[in-house]
Amino acid sequence: MAIETLSSSVTTRSKNMTKRRATILREARNLIAGDGFDALKIRDLAARAGLTVPTIYNLIGGKDEILATIIKELVEQLQIIQDEVGSATVEESFAKQIHNLANHFATDEAFYRAAFIAGDRSGLFEQSSEEGIFARFVRQPIEACRQAVEQKLLRGNIPPEVLGPQIYGCYRSARQDWANGYFDLDGFRRQALTGIFLCLAADANPTFRERLMEQISMLESVSRRGDVTIP
Amino acid sequence: MAIETLSSSVTTRSKNMTKRRATILREARNLIAGDGFDALKIRDLAARAGLTVPTIYNLIGGKDEILATIIKELVEQLQIIQDEVGSATVEESFAKQIHNLANHFATDEAFYRAAFIAGDRSGLFEQSSEEGIFARFVRQPIEACRQAVEQKLLRGNIPPEVLGPQIYGCYRSARQDWANGYFDLDGFRRQALTGIFLCLAADANPTFRERLMEQISMLESVSRRGDVTIP
DNA sequence: TCAATAATTAAACAATGTTTAATTCTTAAC
């Protein structure tokens, strides 16, 4: 398969453009991490990237396109993390996923905070795939609930199509509060998992319910030590 | 008590100013309801209100102050609705509250949608009272849970301080999805109450839990008819 | 080597939040 089409053979020119594009995006992420997307000024970005404003427009586009590019990349990362769900118990699977997300956010917390705020505001999370990222991401908790019903962990009194979105809502709510600085990443982990486990517990059979209660208690006690390591 | 201080006796001047202030805010709400707060242009507002830009700055302030004034008013309305909680069962109390909120939003849905979006973005909801509106509003579900524990409806395995914020999160999450147009006010009612009832059910004793399950089922079936009337 | 073309740039444009200095109007003392 030819990477190079008629007009994009790997020339000095295209290499420079690729490099500059990367520089622009890198500096954009830095600036956003500093003061949020609204504080990103095209002129500042041009200066930081060592080029001029129209070049940014040529290589990427205006503010909307810059954000869209960054959000698209973020969504792809989230998708990868979501696809890494192991084949453990339901609650371990959720815990692992929240854990992985938190670890990922920790690699550049300021940036991810700002990116989620900007993404939520722009509505880009909803538009970034044909059917909306929400629909795509909510499918997984729904499926997890369905499996849990099959495994007799959940009673099935609440349809998975009802429980799944609520679980997703708990995650998103916690993420938002973290992004807005109401608590740190440990708080995110605790808040998200507590919400998810509560939703599950509502429809859980007795033994599974007690297991979830224990998990929630552990989240609380662990969080007070400030040292959260979810297995 | 003298309403009129030294400098604000009820004169032609002060009456005009009060009237103009009200006009500005009314037109601001109209404009916001139309295209959101970001689309509110001071010049448009001045034209619609039949005065000039600096007068707006004199009587109210810039965009920040305009939004702050509107949000402050909104928060007061919410507080009034929240204070109207009756002395019914726990779940009826929550249902009543969500119902009242939805009815209130319905009086000017476009405006309230835009106002919540702008309020969430600005962080004004957190700043509008000394301790933050979140802390103030979350106190009520915590208290409700505490009472439910006393009434033996909840087992108390989940501390009210943990359950309360999750309940509040469900409400806020539903409100946000409604504000962003992902569903209508009936969807808001259903989503919010389903979440709240799920949280309660997680810690409910058997009979209360079944009662909540029934409520959730009813929410689902009612919503499919598109005709929601919560008692 | 050179003409065609693509990328880059300096400069201007447009929209919009905000402020300034002059003007008009209201008030209250005489």
Next chain:
DNA sequence: GTTAAGAATTAAACATTGTTTAATTATTGA
């Protein structure tokens, strides 16, 4: 009633910032 003081209002300008245009420069392929 008149009038000076002061407050509200206004026209105009200012400042920032996203975006575009037309000219310049660099790269490419023949």
